[in-house]
Amino acid sequence: MKQLSASYKVQLAFFAFITVMLVARVCYSGTLMYLFLLWNLFLAWVPFQLSVLLSSKKVRSKTSAYFILAGWLLFFPNALYIITDLIHLEDVDTDVPVWFDAILIFTSSVAGLILAFASLFKVERFLQQKIKQHLVDRLIVGCLFLGSFGVYLGRFLRWNSWDIVTHPLDLLAQITAPFILPLQHYRTWGITGMLTCLFCLLYFTVKKLPGLLEEPGKTSFKL
Template sequence: MFYRRRHAPHPIVYCTALYILISLLLFIITKRSVHLVVLWNVFLANLPLLLVFFMCLEDQRRDTFRTGLLGVLWLIFFPNAPYLITDFIHLQHITFYTNETPNLYTTNFWSWLGLFQIGAAVFIGLFSGMLSLWIIHHRFLKRLISPIAEFALLMIFISSGAAVYIGRFLRLNSWDLFYPAHFITQITGHINSFSIAFSLMSAAAVGIEYCFFSVLLMTAAKISRLHR
């Protein structure tokens, strides 16, 4: 039943192709560019997992420089995963109620497909991002004493929370960090009570998401061992 022919594409390839097709179809039908924006954000949110994969390969080769470089790139691009949560604001441009009766839901199929497209993007991005963070965290635990590893994890939460604010409100991207003078100029003029509160809220959200993901992963591992 679960047999897959050798050299056959992995199911994730089909799922990715289907998601891209749905996103393009929504854009063509609804003319809402948000569906292309969400598709791009999903790609960015999956980059951290790809970077972690290559980082582990370089670590196995004992290439300290490349391992460290990929680790820094991971830290830069990781916030793109929790940033996807803020893409739910794009739902405000989609109507879910009929014009005639405010309390009656619309039967416009494309509106509901848009909801599922954005919801799936958030799920995919968060799952991929939290998996990459889980790998990084456990590498910390293997190489550092526990208090330092947990402090490093906390710093990742805080920096990611700040990055979500910077990305959503200042419209800066991960690659803007490669232009430090411009980047610092932009953020220093926007430090206020709201930016701090929003960043801490986002950091707490990342922490909660990671805790739940870790519990689910450990529970799945225990169940798997019980059925061996």
Template sequence: MKPVEKMILLSILFMCLLLAVRICYTQNIAYIFLAWNTVLALIPLAISRKLKPGEAPGPRNILQLSAWLLFFPNAPYLLTDLFHFHAKPPVPAWFDLFLLVTAAWNGLLLGMVSLMQVEHFLMAGFKKSTVHLCLAGASLLCGYGIYIGRFMRFNSWDVIAAPHDLLQGLAAHFIHPFRNAEVWFFTALFAAMFSLFYFTLKKLRSHTLC
């Protein structure tokens, strides 16, 4: 396990500890969905870890990348769980804020590290400009995936479990793009925000702070 993965694991365990303390204190399973969403957020990282830079592109790699792209939004999706924050006595509001922010950070970090592994894999076989175009496309698709997950309540597995409902729900976004401006505005803003975070983290990795 790489050092950064160990830190991610430690952060996830910290979130789980906060959640366990909350459940024991209140005898209530509010926010238990954070545990499940974190499990889903681990899927893209698990897939990207299996990509081997320098390996000749083939059907297996294409399948892995497709699966990764399908589950990729599950990681930064945790950022939107901040919508659930509001005071829930007797738990102090600050405790729940720590819990939700930690979960959101874990999702963001899982997404960025996973994307870095995909970038590293693509850099071995494609031009830098092509890779950056792929990263931009992945960020846009991720933002769109988060929108349909958070606001339309679709899941990654609905591609197989309910493809007709999924396609029917998404068709209006493309047939009437101006009527669904919020969808594209959210998608573009998320992609810009995530890209800013991503490239900032990469700069921090390559520079020593004084």
């Protein structure tokens, strides 16, 4: 029997914890509020699976690889998007403690970011095999920028990834407008820029974290 990788075990642990919290909330409140978090987590899981497929040996042709990469980029914002679900803390419909909902949504956000960064790391390793590292670094920042822009489209303009198929012209108009008239869409670029900085800080910190923990302390404190 094939054993689950450490990555999948972490995902299952988060999913189980969130599911238990949701079940407890439904039983306590009698409402189905926040069940959408499971759907959002599924959408966050899609780009991770695409990144796994991209890094597997099953993909042999360049055409297939770049097609998967395009699909990953399309769904990548869904993994980052969950962090914005924290705004739902304002939606109070029951006597469920705010701290409980805060932990629930925060845990879902962390799970989404884990899936996002894990998939981005796999994409980064794929790109490292194709182009030079300094170009890879720029492309990773570009992916986080596009992901942040996608979060803005989803949270504030209420677009979904599949709208590129169902409403392509309307979506294209919404996407191109901020680029054509950037000064009139300062709010778009302000939010996108802030999210890009946040996600870059988090991603590159997570990448450096093992090294930071292993570095010998240069300063000693004496009592």
